[in-house]
Amino acid sequence: MLRIVIDTNVVIAALFHGDNHARELLRLVRTKQVRLVISEAIAEEMLVTAIAHAVAANLGLKHIRPAARKLLDILQSGEFINVTTHYTGCKDPDDNKFFECAIDGGADYVVSYDPDVQAVTSFSVVSPWQLIRLLRTV
Secondary structure, three states: OOEEEEOHHHHHHHHHOOOHHHHHHHHHHHOOOOEEEEOHHHHHHHHHHHHHHHHHOOOOHHHHHHHHHHHHHHHHHOEEOOOOOOOOOOOOHHHHHHHHHHHHOOOOEEEOOOHHHHOOOOOOEEOHHHHHHHHHHO
16 A cells, blocks of 8 residues: 655645645545555644644634544544654755655655655655546556
C-alpha cells in the first residue's frame, strides 16, 4: 500500500476551502486505500491550524464540528510514528517535520501545495491531484 505524509495545507484546503483533489485524497486515507504516515508534531500542527483557521474565519460551531470530526477521522486513520531523524533540507525549517516523518515512516510521497516543500528534490513531493493521477494509472 502506498504510504504518504500529508502537509497541513492540504488538510486545510480540503476541510475549509472545498478543494476537490484534497478532499479525494482524504477520502482515500479514510477508506484505507493509501496509508497516512503521521507524527505527533504534524498532528499537533493540523489541529492548531484548523482551529486557528476556523476562528479567523468566524465560523460557528455548526461549521466547525464537521471539519473537526473529519480531521479526527483522518488522524485516527493514520499510522503514528516516532520520529528520530533530523532533516534540514527544506527552506522553511517548520516544514522539515514532514520529511522527517516521511523518512522514518517509510513514506513514498509527501503531499503538499507549499512551494517550499515542493522545491525539495531529495524526496518525492506531489500535489493532491498529482497523487490521484498516479493512483489512477496504477
